[in-house]
Amino acid sequence: MKHIFTSTIVCLSLLILLNVQVLAQSHGSIRGLVKTSDGNPASFVNVSLKEIRKGTVTAEDGTYQLKGINQGTYTLQITFVGLQTQEKTISVQSGQAITVDFSLAENTSQLSEVEVTGNNQVVTLGKAGLAPLDMPQMTGVVSSVVIANQQAARLGDVLKNVSGVSLTQQRGGVAETFSARGYSIGIAGAGGNIFKNGVISNTMGFPEASTLESVEVLKGSSALLYGNVSGGLIINMVTKKPKFEYGGEVSMRVGSYGLYKPIVDLYGPLAKNLAFRVVGTYETAKSYRDVVKTNRVYVNPSLLYKLGQKTSILLQGDYLKSDLTPDNGIGSLNANQDAIIPDVPRSRFINTPWAYNNVKQTSGSLNIDHAFNSNWKLTAIASAQGTDVTAYGAGVPNNNVSATGDWTRTLSRTMTSEANSTGQINLNGRFNTGAVGHQLLVGGDIVGIVSKSTAYTVNYGAGKTAYDKINILNPSLFEARTDIPDATATTRTTSPSTRLGFYVQDLIGLSDKVKILAGVRWSQQKTVQTTILNQLTQVETRGTAETKTDAAFSPKVALLYQPTRTTSFFGSYANNFTINTGVDIYGQILKPSIVDQVEAGVKNELFNGRITANLGVYHIVNSDLAQMAPLKADGTANADANVKEFTGQTTSDGLEIDLTGNLSKNFYFITGYGYNYMRYTKASLVRGSPIEGERLTNNPAHTANATIFYTFDLPQLRGLKLGASAFYTGARFGGNNNTYGQTPAFSRLIPLTSFTTIDLSAGYTYRKISILAKVSNITNELNYLIHDRYSIMPIPPRQFVTTLSYRLK
Structure with missing residues (x-):
């Protein structure tokens, strides 16, 4: 209420x-x-x-x-x-x-060169085109210049430059998961929180980060604009757009463990009002992990058509073929007691040598922008994406690795597909009511997702119920199988869902110094009853769960005080919502949980925007955390984990600090710090309920980042570039959070220490040719990323990479 x-x-x-x-x-x-x-x-x-x-x-x-x-x-x-x-x-x-x-x-090209990094840039995820000082929310932008200077290849490499954001999991070696403010972005499917050019995107198989124009992050609640998304962060990958001038760059990147990666970027006009761009790369590499290898192809063509002075039409496409080796890391010992990270080489691989995870992904989008005049603009977006994944290998080493390292391996064969389509329309306008100014956004969006998953049975051989047995501490103890057993498709489950929303937002200028941002969104999410096709009999049946529709309002209100044109103080309230499974004690489907957020901060743009200094604090409470009900409606004890009540609570408190400088086109720095305290603050003393006061897993208390790059202009050193980056991840817990009455009674948490990685870069440019080299993790720091209690992945060791580039113009 x-x-x-x-x-x-x-x-x-x-x-x-x-x-x-x-x-x-x-x-x-x-x-x-x-x-x-x-x-x-x-x-x-x-x-x-x-x-x-x-x-x-x-x-x-x-x-x-x-x-x-x-x-x-x-x-x-x-x-x-x-x-x-x-x-x-x-x-x-x-x-x-x-x-x-x-x-x-x-x-345009020269302007892009000096646009180094973006904490003072407009975030297109904001939809309304608000100036950075008018955005009552902490944000982060990493530009293509930073991505290229750091020679970043994966999204995780890029997001290390955003304060308070951490790469917390690398699930099975084929997807990344990020966290901020105590909340995770979830899995890699289109139901997650990663967008490309403002529309939802499936990121299975790792999106190609090295070819992006920028990566944007909105931290905290973004439900007003995007509906059911994470309360911690959402991410937008911005691809490179066509230009009405000929140019481009051809690069060759090589590095440790057999990395070879040519990159091509070409653009120019095809006619007076028509321009193109084609960005593509091929990558082949081995890994610091034994057996693991990568083979990828990515192509991103686009066309831009100017229909007069007021209308532009942008057509973009993507194709990704990503063949990866699935890798659950090094496993853990004593799965039925305190989980222990085994003392084995960083390279130890425990999957089958023939394991594979192959991803094919295609997408296309159409953007139409029409400016009615200098104050009113209409934007329409339509997009579609298809993702197909086929994988086969050992199952996860979860709860079945002995204290001595013995692991009886079973196999997992999967084939999944996901098709998603998006429609979005936004009307932006600026107008006055008397002396009161307005920057208005009105819009709506709809997302349809259809997921298909095929289940298999594996023929291990006559009388066998498992593939083989290995020892993760001593691989020579047992003889491992190397054959690939036949797998028979048994069922294919189709799961459709839709997300719909309408929103209105207004930035109201009461005076030169006082502004109010207010808005509200209505969201509806519909999960349609699944259909199950028996692959052996071709008989189709319905799933047990019926169609479920959830709806919620997501308001946001903020007060901004700007004593000068370079300083802005803000305070805001917003909420987001999470979808629940299960029923209450009366058998009714659970409503969404509303998560309340209060945020305050100050933003500064100093020396004509050359330096930005921002600080934000937040308090996020989910007072509607659903947990297992202790009693049924009749007062008797409840033993059904699907019967729940809204008696739980989580609280997340923290702060984020950004200090960046673009002192010239030759010199910039990026620094950031984030603190978070995410814990259970209310829990019932019933089996399966969380432990009050316990920190949630995969949420470091402290994170920090710092990067500096300088290109010399002195005659004797002209063209020389030097850079350094450091990234700190604080102590945290991996594994799983504990619950009351858990069996066995040992802790399920895996404590992880803090770690820092340091990268050094050096390069030289002569006319159109440049070379850039980097040594990453120069101290050879060892630490781990953990998913649940099984995917324990050592971070990469010291590595070398260099890129030789030729600029066409």
Whole structure:
């Protein structure tokens, strides 16, 4: 009831403020367009009045607007990191709007070169194009320059640069899982929290990070814009877009363990209004893990069509073929007691030598942007993605490895497919009601997902119920099998689901210094009853679980105080929701759990945006945590784990700090720190309930990151580039959280120590040719990523990688 009340108050406040009429007509306004020398819009450029502390940044289409300006003469200033400042003298008249346009000396490509990193960039995940100081939420952006300088290949390599975000699991060696603020993004399927160009994406087989334009992160609740997503973070991968000038780059990357990876990036115009881009890579490599190998092909073609000055149509495609060796790490000992990480070489591989996990993925999207005028824009997105996975190998070493290391292996053969489609529409507008300014977003989205999973029976041989036995401590103790048994498909389960949402958000400028952001979303998630096809008889039946529909309102309200044009204080309330399984004591399907979040912080843009300093604190409470009910409706003891009640609670408290500097196009640094305390704060004393006060697994209390790169301009050192990065992950627990009455009574937690990895880079550029080398984990630090109690993966040791590149223009 309290959430319905909050949503109602937010909606009423929004409607009232939209209709406020203020009779202050003694002000004027300034609007305009900033373009590059080749005629393309220059986004995220700083626009300000020199005489007063008032400014903004240009939107994605290069437009800007300054409102509430007193009559008088001013100096209008255009600044951007690494560029020369431009100024124009203007005269503002009461009640009038003047138009002032700028043309930069640089072209689009040159502008991209100096746009180094992005904590001061607009996050496209925000949909409304809010300026960084107007976003009442901690964010992070890692640009293509940082990705290239660090020679990052996987999404996990990139996200280490975002404060408070940690790579917590590498499930089976074929997918990554990330956490922030105590909450995980979940599995790699399209039901997760990773997006590509703003639409939901399946990331099985590892997305190709080395070819991305940027990676964006929204931390905390983002349910207002995206519905049922993690309360910790969502991630958006932004692919490279076509350009109306010829150019590109061809690179060859080689490294330790037989890494060979050519990368091609070509772009240019096909006609006056039509441009293309093709980005692709091929990768083959072995690994620091015995037997493990990688073979990947990725291609990303795109076309951009300018339909006049106001409309653009972007068509993008993706193809990924990722053949990986599934790898559950080194296993753990004493699965029925305290789990112990075995003392074995980092390279020890315990799957079968022939194991495989092959992923084929195709996707396509169509984006249409239409600007009605400089204040109103409509964006429509349609996308589809198909992911097919076929895998075979040893099952997980879970609860069946003895204290001496003996493991009787069974095999797991799977084949899955997932098809997802997305439709999204957003209307963005800027307008005034009297002297009150509005930046409005109205939109809706729908996601349909159909998952199919085929189950198999494995023929181990006459009279055999397992594949073989090995010893994970001493591989020579038993003779391991090397043949591949036949596997017969038995059933195929089809699981459809849909996600639907409508939302409205308004950034309301009450004055130059005070703003309110308010909005609300209605979400519906429908899980359709599964169908099960018997592959042997071709008879189709229905699953036991009936179709389930969940709905929730997700409000957000924030107050921003901006004493200067470079500083913003904010405080906000938002919530998100999680879907529950099971029924209550009366047999009714459980409603979603509402998770409340309060966040406050301060953001600063100093020295014309060259340095950003941001700090945020948060308090997140799930007071509707569903756990097993101790009693049935009639008062008798309950032994059914599917019968639950909303008596549990988790609480997450923490802070995040970012300090970044883009002092010139030759020098930048990125630093960040995150602290989190995520624990169970309420639990019933019933079997299966969590232990009150226990920290949740896979959530380090402390994380930190630091990166610095410098390119010399001195004549004798011109072209030399040096860089260093350090990443710290604090102590945490792996394994599984404990519960009351668990059997056996030993702890299921696996304590993990903190660790730091340090990377050093050096490179040199001569005209169009450059070479960049990196030694990662120079101290050869050893630590582990753990999924549940079985996938214990040692982090990579010291490695070397170098990239030789030729720039076409």
